Amino acid sequence: MLGRAKDFLLMEAQALGHLAQKLNGQICVIANLILRSKGMVVVTGVGKSRLVGEKISATFTSTGTRSIALNPVDALHGDLGRLRREDILLCLSNSGETEELTRLVFAVKPLGVMVVAITGNAGSTLARMSHFVIDMGSIREACPLGLAPTTTTTAQMALGDALALVMLEQRRLTPEDFARYHPGGSLGRRxxxxxxxxxxxxxxxxxxxxxxxxxxxxxxxxxxxxxxxxxxxxxxxxxxxxxxxxxxxxxxxxxxxxxxxxxxxxxxxxxxxxxxxxxxxxxxxxxxxxxxxxxxxxxxxxxxxxxxxxxxxxxxxxxxxxxxxxxxxxx
Known part of the structure; x- marks a missing residue:
């Protein structure tokens, strides 16, 4: 069991290494787009991707980028009103074919919202509907069955971290600035x-x-x-x-x-x-x-x-x- 646990960690680590090699200037375009935006980054996804999206949104918020997480199902039933024209919709989907997500993107198009996708399928419906795409490529799940989202969600989260940290550096955020977003607990006190x-x-x-x-x-x-x-x-x-x-x-x-x-x-x-x-x-x-x-x-x-x-x-x-x-x- 210990050996298999190490194998799973190495599989995910290797996938991140390959992703770093594959990453191109599109992430820089998206970072600059967010830095110039007067709106919020609205992060969305379905299932495990939604949970990853909540974490990415929280990381954005704590590093100087205004953000909220949005459940696409709720958005299609009234929460679409949270979006404004100046906002950026960041969609997470490995397959790029998640119905609730593609319906949401179709619904926001009339609002003029900029759509960014992080997906493992550059030819997917979501990718074609988006203005900008970060293509993770085909990633093998660490799950022995090849079914449970594991390596793909790790890759999504790592890309979110990379995007947030690139913008943190561009904003020249200081430790004092960071403390303002973390006033509670030992981190804020330090x-x-x-x-x-x-x-x-x-x-x-x-x-x-x-x-x-x-x-x-x-x-x-x-x-x-x-x-x-x-x-x-x-x-x-x-x-x-x-x-x-x-x-x-x-x-x-x-x-x-x-x-x-x-x-x-x-x-x-x-x-x-x-x-x-x-x-x-x-x-x-x-x-x-x-x-x-x-x-x-x-x-x-x-x-x-x-x-x-x-x-x-x-x-x-x-x-x-x-x-x-x-x-x-x-x-």
Whole structure:
């Protein structure tokens, strides 16, 4: 069984090698067509090709090309309205004779939509109806029965990846651009910078030293986004400390006179700080190593420029849960 599994992988790898040799400038024409288009790339197919199309569309979207996946059956029953004249319809079909797909192409022709096909049959109905064609040629399926779409769908997906990555390079997409499309999870945190998600300007709750606790709390609870903290600064915006909801818990039931006390009497004087251009992932790792739920963001002159709460960090709850479940229980 292991030997056969390796055989199947090698068959698919060899097919991709042959496809790379066969590929011609048509893919460049299609890439330029998409790059100049003001519309979306609408990817469609039937069966396994439809599923591959969803993945290709997702790859386009995450690398700077606007795209949706469209089920041709749904399109023929009302979803055709999703298409506009400036869009490009990318059709996936190994045989090029899939009835639902050819009917869809026939239906979009009056709309003036540009049609591109990825097919294994350059003489097929779909190929003849399309404006541009990427011909995969005849590809032997890895399936021992020669029936289950395996190597052909791998080839379709690889071609979609190649097209998306060629356009990514042409768009000169940077890691920062890529992060905007992937804000959640560890990928987004690795690429995103603190300044992109920190609370600043009118969402930054600042008070001067000497402010009575009552007024500080008013700032804390009326600042947009309810940050759950207030940062204490001097007249030059240099950091002196922070007061959070958690700091209030031990004193909230004391005599009312506490609310007239200056905020310095309750604030935490050594809060964790971070720089605005630091990676969000590094901020997450720092906050996980403390009992605090807020990071004060300061510039290189130690002036307060922002505030970051754990709830602001994409994927924080998931990362915290993973940290808990990955910690071995005491024996």
């Amino acid at each position: 690429l995103m910078r603190v300044r992109e998600i920190m609370r600043s300007d009118d969402k930054l709750p600042l008070v001067l030293e000497g402010t009575p606790l009552k007024l500080a709390l008013l700032v804390m609870y009326t600042t947009p986004g309810r940050p759950g903290a207030v940062v204490v600064v001097d007249s030059h915006d240099s950091l002196l400390g922070i007061l959070t909801d958690r700091d209030l818990e031990p004193v909230i039931n004391q005599d009312d006179s506490i609310f007239s006390s200056p905020i310095e009497s309750l604030m935490h004087r050594d809060p964790p700080t971070f720089m605005p251009d630091a990676p969000v992932q590094a901020a997450l790792e720092l906050v996980q190593g403390t009992t605090r739920e807020h990071l004060v963001i300061v510039d290189n002159r130690k002036r307060v420029v922002g505030l970051l709460a754990t709830s602001d960090i994409p994927g924080y709850a998931r990362a915290a849960a993973d940290a808990v479940t990955s910690t071995p229980l005491p024996t």
